[in-house]
Amino acid sequence: MSKVNIFTRGLIKDNAVFVLMIGLCPALATSSTVRDGFGMGIAATFVVVFSNLIVSLLRKNIPNEVRIPIFILIISTFVTIIDYMMQAFQPDLYRALGVFVPLIVVNCMILGRAEAFASKSPVIDSVLDGLGTGLGFTLALTIMGSLREILGNGTFLGMTVFGEAFKSAPVIFMIMSPGAFLVIGILKALINKYVKKESL
């Protein structure tokens, strides 16, 4: 597999949220605005890139029987780092994401890449794979966040989109929990209808 393929696999072909349907909890919970969705995506990208890097560097030293707890420890180290960094530099975002920042540790997308790819691949490939997977997750959350914020709040990154009249009476339920389920359900149905399995 070429380097480009490794990167685009996680970004498009095996997109965690839209194709594999994993990492759904943060995808639905933090996509009520573009900023929250994008922030969550970048945080998860940071964790998956660095956990892939370390797992790949240590892949010859990790005993096979205890590999899963070791992967989890490596992942939780980076989750703790991003947790404290976000608290220090992006306190508003940290408050909005709440419990989902420490919960990045149980995002099966990250453990899945460590187990399925980084534990048996060279360092550069693993970092590229982590970058693709993480940015694919970010892309999915940003798309969902844009749709939900535009329809549910009439804004995009805080800028008014359809004018004041729409903003004063938007489709509020889109930024509440039913909107999250509805948006991903409709997006998944559109993907099923218009994207052929082979072209992915």
Add this chain to the structure above:
Amino acid sequence: MKGPALIFLGAFLVNNIVLMRFLGLCPFFGVSSTVETATGMGMAVIFVMTLAAWITWVVFNAVLLPLDLVFLRTAVFILTIASLVQLVEMFLKKSYRALYNALGIYLPLITTNCAILGVTFLNIDNKFSFVDGTVFAIGTGVGFTLVIITFAAIRERLDLAPINPSLKGYPISFIAASLMALAFLGFSGLFGLA
């Protein structure tokens, strides 16, 4: 301070773990194809969630706080829960065969269930006492069981319904969950719970 009854209702209906907080979606969509498996999963979650709330409360307040190691809570909690689930599985296998047969296959799935870890973090963030934390964990677990069984019943019907092929499977499940969440929005504000 809210009383235990309000904490229970809040966790059970108003801030339902699946439909309002978006935790535990993997089992909600993955193990809800029949009412029977959904019931088993729900019971296993109530059981493990309560035990996890107890043990992480003790670990946090008796070990991490006095030693000033709060920054380790993510790593410590996930390892505690993983070992707890293993221990429970071994204990049930030896001593309570019937219970093991009913819950056994769901236990390994629970280790990576973000609902369990989420509840332990929420307990800490809300600064719950031991009793309040227990009530919160049970209420959350019961709320999870209620929605997963209801959802399984809906999906059993959906399997027989004529559905557009592109909506089959995940999309229609998401839309059904959306309607359930809409219904649960009706509980917000109940007894002044936000």
